[in-house]
Amino acid sequence: MYACDFSETAIGILLRAPAALRSGGRLRAFVADAARPGALLQGSQMHAFPSIERHSLAAATLIFALSAMSPAAMVAAVENVKGVLSKHGGRAFVRDYAVGDMASARLAGRSTPRRLHAWLPASSAANDGGGKTKNKKEPRDAGAGDGDAHARAEAAAALLSGGEFFARGDGTRAFYFSEGGLRRLFESAGFVTESLGTGES
16 A cells, blocks of 8 residues: 655655554555655655556546646546556545535635636746745746747646636635546546536535
8 A cells, every 4th residue: 555645744754643553564654745746656856665566556546636736736646546446347436615615605705816817837936836826926928938838838727627626824725626627637637537527514
């Protein structure tokens, strides 16, 4: 069993948990940027665990992970997940924020959080691909050297249309998915949707 997170602190907490300590080495947790090409296959730079073999896993879970990324980074992360799942019945299970969520409504009604334009390139000041904005400046348009990044981000925004993308006051990001946007995100990477729904709580 593998576990991956962008935060070294989160992985450290996991590895100290009683269940992890009782796992007898079966749990292999590592720090990685899941949106970096090959990140899941290459393993971590910080923990000496083996890489995940290509197409070796029966299932992968993404729990409130994609919503913290820029749209272009979401596309790359889904491609990475596809790379480690078995071609014979491998499944991805996703739970994340949905449009209409109470938290989304609160963010939309406040003056501090601001909506981000999802088409902005991942290299812009507001979209560094890792779940936090680099600074408090407003997102900028793509420059001459940002053509590829801009094109990737525009394609990602088209897939995710119908969702809402916010920057909170603490610099973290939150994306609220529409059902259609989440379906398109995965199906564009070659997944087949078996079940999709919005839960009530």
